[in-house]
Amino acid sequence: MTHTIQSIRxxxxxxxxxxxxxxxxxxxxAERENPKTNAFLLFSAERAVAAAEQVDKKxxxxxxxxxxxxxPIAVKDVILTRGVRxxxxxxxxxQYIPPYDATAVERIEAAGALVIGKTNCDEFxxxxxxxxxxxxxxxxxxxxxxxxxxxxxxxxxAVAQLSAVVAxxxxxxxxxxQPASFCGVVGVTPTYGRVSRYGLVAFASSLDHxxxxxxxxxxxxxxxxxxxxxxxxxxxxxxAPVPEYAxxxxxxxxxxxxxxxxxxxxxxxxxxxxxxxxAIDELRALGCEVRDISLPATDxxxxxxxxxxxxxxxxxxxxxxxxxxxxxxxSSATLSDMYTHTxxxxxxxxxxxxxxxxxxxxxxxxxxxxYLKAQKVRALVARDFTNAFQSVDAIVAPVSPFPAFxxxxxxxxxxxxxxxxxxxxxxSLAGIPCMSVPCGATSDGLPVGLQILxxxxxxxxMFRLADAFxxxxxxxx
Amino acid sequence: xxxxxxxxxxxxxxxxxxxxDDEIARMVHDLGSVLEHMEQLAxxxxxxxxxxxxxxxxxxxxxxxxxxxxRAPIGNELAVANAPAAGNGYFKVPKxxxxx
Numbered sequence: 001m002t003h004t005i006q007s008i009r010x011x012x013x014x015x016x017x018x019x020x021x022x023x024x025x026x027x028x029x030a031e032r033e034n035p036k037t038n039a040f041l042l043f044s045a046e047r048a049v050a051a052a053e054q055v056d057k058k059x060x061x062x063x064x065x066x067x068x069x070x071x072p073i074a075v076k077d078v079i080l081t082r083g084v085r086x087x088x089x090x091x092x093x094x095q096y097i098p099p100y101d102a103t104a105v106e107r108i109e110a111a112g113a114l115v116i117g118k119t120n121c122d123e124f125x126x127x128x129x130x131x132x133x134x135x136x137x138x139x140x141x142x143x144x145x146x147x148x149x150x151x152x153x154x155x156x157x158a159v160a161q162l163s164a165v166v167a168x169x170x171x172x173x174x175x176x177x178q179p180a181s182f183c184g185v186v187g188v189t190p191t192y193g194r195v196s197r198y199g200l201v202a203f204a205s206s207l208d209h210x211x212x213x214x215x216x217x218x219x220x221x222x223x224x225x226x227x228x229x230x231x232x233x234x235x236x237x238x239x240a241p242v243p244e245y246a247x248x249x250x251x252x253x254x255x256x257x258x259x260x261x262x263x264x265x266x267x268x269x270x271x272x273x274x275x276x277x278x279a280i281d282e283l284r285a286l287g288c289e290v291r292d293i294s295l296p297a298t299d300x301x302x303x304x305x306x307x308x309x310x311x312x313x314x315x316x317x318x319x320x321x322x323x324x325x326x327x328x329x330x331s332s333a334t335l336s337d338m339y340t341h342t343x344x345x346x347x348x349x350x351x352x353x354x355x356x357x358x359x360x361x362x363x364x365x366x367x368x369x370x371y372l373k374a375q376k377v378r379a380l381v382a383r384d385f386t387n388a389f390q391s392v393d394a395i396v397a398p399v400s401p402f403p404a405f406x407x408x409x410x411x412x413x414x415x416x417x418x419x420x421x422x423x424x425x426x427x428s429l430a431g432i433p434c435m436s437v438p439c440g441a442t443s444d445g446l447p448v449g450l451q452i453l454x455x456x457x458x459x460x461x462m463f464r465l466a467d468a469f470x471x472x473x474x475x476x477x
Numbered sequence: 478x479x480x481x482x483x484x485x486x487x488x489x490x491x492x493x494x495x496x497x498d499d500e501i502a503r504m505v506h507d508l509g510s511v512l513e514h515m516e517q518l519a520x521x522x523x524x525x526x527x528x529x530x531x532x533x534x535x536x537x538x539x540x541x542x543x544x545x546x547x548r549a550p551i552g553n554e555l556a557v558a559n560a561p562a563a564g565n566g567y568f569k570v571p572k573x574x575x576x577x
Binding site for chain 2: 095097099100106162173192208233235236239261272297299300302303304306307314318321323324325326327328332333334335337338339340341344345347349352353355356357359360361362369370372373374375376377378379380382413414415418430449455456457
């Protein structure tokens with residue numbers, strides 16, 4: 001279905017179709033497409049149709065059906081859905097039925113959205129290719145022999161293959177932006193704390209975000225408006241009022257000051273670099289003032305990020321012990337065996353690697369050299385952005401050094417996979433809003449995304465720029 | 478500093494993770510190459526820099542607090558519903574005698 005949030009709303013209000021019809025159409029399409037990509041782990045037809053019936057009832061009664069009325073949405077399987085299995089793409093939680101909804105899910109459903117299914121991802125959101133799922137990799141809908149990116153690969157693929165209009169993903173170091181870039185859709189990582197993490201299965205709590213995918217900037221902005229805002233159940237969620245992001249998308253960016261980080265562009269080569277340079281030229285033609293900026297701590301960001309995220313992960317994943325929920329090993333004769341065998345059999349290779357790395361950097365004698373040092377470097381990365389935003393409104397950069405790579409190409413070398421996150425983890429460490437917006441395709445037809453970063457709580461500026469750029473690209477193609 | 482098999486076995490024990498011999502060998506290699514990359518952190522001066530453990534922005538001192546109001550809990554039945562073994566509203570685990 002090629003609908004947008006707006007076209008569904010207009011169709012519903014004009015009685016061209018019902019929400020139940022939309023739900024059935026989206027589910028049928030998603031189920032038909034799924035064997036090609038493995039984007040969905042599960043379909044929630046009953047729940048989607050029940051939500052659609054509510055929307056139709058409201059419309060029949062002349063009530064406001066909500067800003068996401070009748071919109072089919074895919075939800076990443078690390079975000080809890082009450083009564084609907086949430087596995088985190090892990091054997092550990094293969095049978096887990098959440099007793100409550102994530103706040104983001106509660107909000108989209110209260111806004112009239114139809115949750116059609118749960119999407120595949122890297123196990124516990126750990127990965128950059130979606131190859132770490134315990135239930136098989138996701139294939140890129142644009143090029144089935146290639147990865148969709150990760151970790152929110154299923155959500156990006158579901159939107160790209162027209163099975164869902166929008167999707168929820170999660171981003172810790174690039175897990176929304178990178179798959180959005182690889183699949184040719186829009187993906188948004190909001191300011192840290194902008195969206196409640198209540199019900200998002202924890203990976204690295206100081207870095208985890210929930211954010212939207214859409215096929216247009218306007219749809220992603222509309223969705224963020226719904227899920228953003230203070231939640232008493234997440235003490236790190238921000239009090240700041242939520243602006244009407246979609247209202248001010250007027251295409252006017254004249255006079256906006258943009259920074260291009262020299263440290264990012266010096267490594268950028270090939271077709272990705274050419275497409276980013278073309279995008280920058282086009283933004284200049286729209287009236288933006290473009291200048292070079294420096295983010296000197298960039299070269300140290302990957303080391304800092306992979307120490308902090310694995311340290312937090314090793315702590316967060318200690319809860320999977322076979323006692324209270326999830327998998328328990330059959331060889332659990334003693335309590336000690338239950339812990340070690342459950343974790344040894346239940347977790348996949350990448351999750352184990354990160355638990356080990358995190359445990360190591362936190363262990364006695366290494367804490368100062370790794371963990372504390374990484375947190376100081378994180379402060380320097382954040383300071384770079386604070387300094388940059390004194391002279392620019394937004395930063396533009398690549399999302400990934402290369403487009404979607406072949407399935408299997410990088411699995412043997414975890415370090416090379418980690419290095420591919422260079423452009424996305426800096427924004428994550430600083431907690432600033434960032435997004436990927438499509439900026440063209442390589443000669444092989446592989447999508448490339450332009451990353452836009454703004455200062456804390458400046459999502460409005462980011463969306464305005466992305467929308468203006470999107471109008472121009474639509475005109476071009 | 479090179480990571481040894483002994484280091485990996487020690488860390489696996491800390492992490493309550495049962496690893497096969499093959500997995501141990503793979504970890505020695507994989508963690509070794511990642512830690513080698515981490516070494517470069519020594520090259521950046523962080524004197525006088527406060528560690529950043531959270532994303533912080535201006536907010537009132539009580540911004541993280543919520544009103545002290547009663548909320549209905551999810552209830553015992555639902556709380557143990559996902560347990561691999563439960564009985565009488567409790568989680569059941571193997572008998573605890575002594576931890577090696």
